[in-house]
Amino acid sequence: MNNISNIANASALLPIRGTAYVPVPSDDALTPPQKYFDTDFTNSDFPLLWGKANGGRGDLSNFVNDLNINFVHLYDWSVPPAPGQQPGEYQRSHIAFLDECASLNIKVFIPVSNYFLQHLHAGKNITAFITAMVAEIYQGTTTPHRAAGIWGIGNEFDFENGYTIADVAKMIQLLINAEKSLNIPASALLPITAPVSFADPTGKRIPGIIAIQQLQAALISIGLESVWNTRFIASMNPQNEGFFIANYIDNTFPSYFPNLPFFFAEMGVPIKQDSPVKTEEDQAAFVLSQLENSKPRNNFLGACVFQFLNQTLLKEGSECTFGMNKYSGKFTTGTIPPNYIPGGGQTYNVDELIQKPMYAAVKEGFK
Template identity: 30%
Template sequence: MMASDLASGVLGALTATVPENARSVSIPFTIAPSDFTFPAGGSRVTLKIEVTDLDGGRISVAGLASTARGASRPTSLRAGSNGLLVTVPAGDFAVRVNARAGDSLQAVVRLAGDVNGDYAVDSQDLQLIASARGSRAGQPGYIAAADLQNNGRIDSTDLLLARRNLGAASSARAVSLSLAINAEQDPEQDREVVDSAVTLVGRAEPGAVVTLVNETSGAAGGKTVAGADGGYAFANVPLALGTNTYQVASVSDLGQKAALTQTFTRVASQGAAMTSTERMAHFNLTNIKGMAYTPEPSDFAPGTPNPPNPYFDSDFFNSYYTPMWSSAQGIQGFTSNGRAVNGRGDLKSMESLGVDFLHIYNWNSQRDHTTFLQTLVADGMTVNVPISNYVFSLPMNGALGNPPYRHQLSYVQEIFNQVYPNWRSGDTKPVAGISMWSIGNEPDNTGGDIMPDAVAKVAQMIVYLEDQANIPDGQRLPITVPLSWATSYGGTSYSNPTPSVGAVEALYAAFNATTDFTASAMNLRNPVSEPYTAVQMTVPKLPSDFFATRFVWANNPVGNDVAGFLGLQQVGYAPYNHPVGANAQIPWSTIPMIFYEVGATSIETDPKNPPKSPETQAATDKKQLADMATARGNGQNLNFYGGAVFQSLDQTTHKVGSESGFGVQAFKRVNSRFSYQTITDASQYVLSFISNTWRLDDITPKPALKVVRDAFKG
């Protein structure tokens, strides 16, 4: 019999974490009479307890604490095994362990002498010990489980200890947890249902106390006790549309703890469209911890074709810029001074901050975004797909422009085909990693260049393309229009003291006033045919429930104080969800609300304003993020779903004044010069009309970076 065959028989695996600023911890356990059969004629059982530091630190077992009478003085195990042999009666005990602060420890408990791992000490175990007596570790015949003293040899003392425990047995087992929706509601057991309330069932150790917590909302889900067969159930557990994460935890009679996290998805039933709130939940956007990702290099100069500018479209979220956002080493197709290039790892850095959503500003369908999205998903994030302000400069009909963005509808259509790349073959799911549409950026702050009806037309195009591609409601993304902190949009007709309320009123009116219009685009069923042939299409008006089922209110407060907007303190205007004097037909308290740009600048060049610094930036960011967390937890902002910090990197070379200092990271400089590599891209992702060289900057954190990490990761 191999030693590895004798590794079962674990009664429990007890865990504990050494508190910060401490050097020891007690690991409690309980000997319950119902769980143990004591040796014949006795009332005590001998246990072997071995402690491990799961973080690799050095530990020492200091002893056993007990309030029970009859516990023998513990015998320390040797050979560096960090454990004890203890003979104890029924009662409560704790193993005292010296270890490094913050380390996680595990104490494994077995019956001393249970060599064959059948949870009992009997004659078979004594025979195994006797047969191995005289052997040492590494020699033939040595059985680790028979070495009760852990001293590397099996001798008469091991046999004596086992004989004293002869007849001991236990029904305790190392905890194994499970959690699922009951089979009647989820017959396929794929954790996806349409029910708004379900019964969650599972198994734990018999008699264990089991608790349930909704990790999505933080709400307690109840407590129960596992039955004689280990089964347990929680009835009427609520599921919101979208993903719902629950954690179940158990504590056995012995005191061992176990936890399991499981995600369940509620999908919309066939019929009525989801509301905007339900849609945000469906795409897991109800607790956004986002970042406005702006990785423009230090030589970024939009619109400068000298040589043909590789940054012409401000789209860095594609394979051409892999070394910027990937953390891979020696990336194929990229060199710097003839050497292989390692990725800067922007996405992995975002993940380390706790970021789960990226707000980006440009998307060029000529670029290949596949690898970027795959890496994004692997790092636990999603992204919006922007229809940028550029769309509004294109003609709706008439003369053809240059490929590929000849007309507005073509521009939207090309991007749509990257969001839903397989719709022609019947796969109507958006590509993994994409969770929201955004139309424009602060159209209410363009001096009248982009009016609400123009925004509404783009929304019509998205819905039209969805209809043509037969995208079901459950696969249609939320749509947002990022708005500024302004109090009006398009003149005095739509204004309100509460920032962006007037803009929402203007959009609401525009969405409801849409009419059919004609637009030129490529043939939807044969979009790759060239030369480009403009086809006149009739784009229908928006459905009457568009605002209620698709619209998400996104506001860009940047450095402004958000406490009043969120109703946390009284200011000169009412909170966003109860604006005074606003259109009463708009359901203000139920519109999904997110901040798309929250954060402060570290630079101030206007002498009329208070000076700014990286420290003042961090302080403002900290307050804004704390106010957002308070609003999400106070029960008064049920549809406030978090937001994105503005922004990932300073925009030093193409913005001036305060606009250049919003990044939570800055360009690294050496002797006042930017530190960077010049990347040569020899990959297949270079567009024919742009340069194949670009700048990969070294970057350095600002104090605000830690503020974001603390807020998002705790």
């Protein structure tokens, strides 16, 4: 039986008032310049995006002080250096970002991205990478960083992402192996999640349920039932109306998993001309209804709004319309540390953002 009280460090997540956070500079692209070799910007190379010091945009402090957000869902976490070392080539240090989050009482969804799952599926040995991630969170101690909230394994494994559900289970085993190699005690282990889509292959209005059942079976099949029972928190990505979400929280999910804690890792809606959400104003009203109907209760921890910024550089069509902010066309610049490879000494855009109507909806919904 697993509920919030039976999972170490899960209660520290309550209540989740979150946002999906990918602060992509406006000079990035779908085929990125080398200085942006991935979409990990929550690190020591780009502090003017998330931090307030030295004239930074201060996204994190704005989350707390203006939006009442206390949780950030990240998607990319580049391989970090060993504790106390400077980043090597293509490594990123996340300690400054985590320290800033901790100072603001923000918890972080630490991602093991689809990239690493794809490499695992291809037969690559990624043990050293996963161990480095765990070592960064514990920094040579047996206590996690105060901002570390939950391990997130991939995103929407139920879609065709170049890996399988079995790979998700194997990745969780690699994570556990890394924790054991660093002698992390059970009391200091973080919860684990693996977000699923809100797809409903059954047509029975039970989105996400089948994928979570399949992951449970995959974990049990490799001897990880104890992880399911003592560490796993389910998460899913709804784009449905508020009334549907409320019924899902109160009835649908508990009828299949009465003791399993869960949260929404991505909750939002795109703007589409062939849907009821045709304008930014429509989107704001829709998201506000979602937020009003997804308050934490029982085993439901809360929701992350999808998302911080319109991803007009990395996505196409309606997929780039989810943000509560959008680029204004104006920016200042920061400089990547001079000795960093790649991109040392090059500039990155620190964009001035325009708040969409959805921003005010999030502010109202999380107040």
